[in-house]
Amino acid sequence: MVRLLMVLFAFGVLGTACSSKFSKIMKSKDYEYKYKMAEQYYANKKYEEAKKLFEDIFPYLKGSPRYEDMYFKYAYAYYYTRDYINAENMFKNFAESFPASTKTQESEYMRAYCFYKQSPKVELDQTNTNKTMALMQAFISTHPTSPYSKEANELIDQCREKLELKDYKSAELYYNLGFYKAAAIAFSNVADNFPDSKKSDEYKLRMIKSYFKYAEMSYEEKQKERFEKVLTECQDFTDRFTDSKYLEEVNKYKSQTNNILKTGKK
Numbered sequence: 001m002v003r004l005l006m007v008l009f010a011f012g013v014l015g016t017a018c019s020s021k022f023s024k025i026m027k028s029k030d031y032e033y034k035y036k037m038a039e040q041y042y043a044n045k046k047y048e049e050a051k052k053l054f055e056d057i058f059p060y061l062k063g064s065p066r067y068e069d070m071y072f073k074y075a076y077a078y079y080y081t082r083d084y085i086n087a088e089n090m091f092k093n094f095a096e097s098f099p100a101s102t103k104t105q106e107s108e109y110m111r112a113y114c115f116y117k118q119s120p121k122v123e124l125d126q127t128n129t130n131k132t133m134a135l136m137q138a139f140i141s142t143h144p145t146s147p148y149s150k151e152a153n154e155l156i157d158q159c160r161e162k163l164e165l166k167d168y169k170s171a172e173l174y175y176n177l178g179f180y181k182a183a184a185i186a187f188s189n190v191a192d193n194f195p196d197s198k199k200s201d202e203y204k205l206r207m208i209k210s211y212f213k214y215a216e217m218s219y220e221e222k223q224k225e226r227f228e229k230v231l232t233e234c235q236d237f238t239d240r241f242t243d244s245k246y247l248e249e250v251n252k253y254k255s256q257t258n259n260i261l262k263t264g265k266k
Contacts (some may be wrong), residue, residue: 022049031060035070042073051077072103079114084160088114109148112136116155122166133159164194168203180217184210201237201244208233208253215257223260230257 025037054074061067075090091111095104112135118128123193136152136159143149171186187207191200211233215226234254241247 011070026052026056031057035061035066038070042077045080047077047080051081052100056219068098068101068103071097072101072107073112075107079110082117084114084117088118105143105146106148108139108142108153109146112139112152113155121160122162126163126166129159129162131155160194164190164197164199167193167202168199171203171206175206175213180210180214181260184214199240202247204233204237204241205246205250208250212253212257227257227261229252 028034034053034057037113038050038057041053042050051074052068057070061070069159071090071094073096075087078084078087078090088133091107091114094107095111098104098107100188101107103149112132115128115132115135118124119132120128133156136156138148139243140149146152148211167186167190171183174180174183174186177248184207187203191197191203191207194200197203205214211226211230215223215230218226231254234250235259237244237250238247240252244250
């Protein structure tokens, strides 16, 4: 216990000393010294301190050959401290302020990547996911041979998968709550919105199930029309997904629906 207290005391003294040293640096009127220390803090990954010093010496360095490099590091300092909102803004400003810079391409990519880092869980609002996709696509169009283009494409695919999963979960929720018509439309929308999905046949099956449940629970005078809709979707499935693992299940729905239409019994 005594040893632990001594260690904690030592850390406390060290922390106070570091704080005192940084405070002296911030109060200094020697901007060259501040610049040197900002670079040192940045190199040592002490980004909060580097950020404060960069902010302080901006007026001093503006217009100098070192200003561009410092601004770029300033944007990254926000990124490394996970302040993605400000980092995105700084990378955007850098690209606009230094369009001819060799770092502009990376800055444009990092701006889009900051939106990717802000992309939330599937269940939440996906505004930043959509912004990521738009900016990454714009980046690829502008810089098709960039070394970042491959990763940009991969991130677009990841974002698309997230949006697809969100839409699927919404459709599934309708189904689980018993809103079968809404579920059928929602599953249909997922399939339409993501035509290249590996799960297209699954979405179609879930749509068929939803329409079948909807027909089953309908008033008698509406059932014939709604069961015929099930048959139409089953036929469309067998035409489009000839090798699907769900084909047998769809055929069962088709047979069951035909039997109901012929006999009037469920």
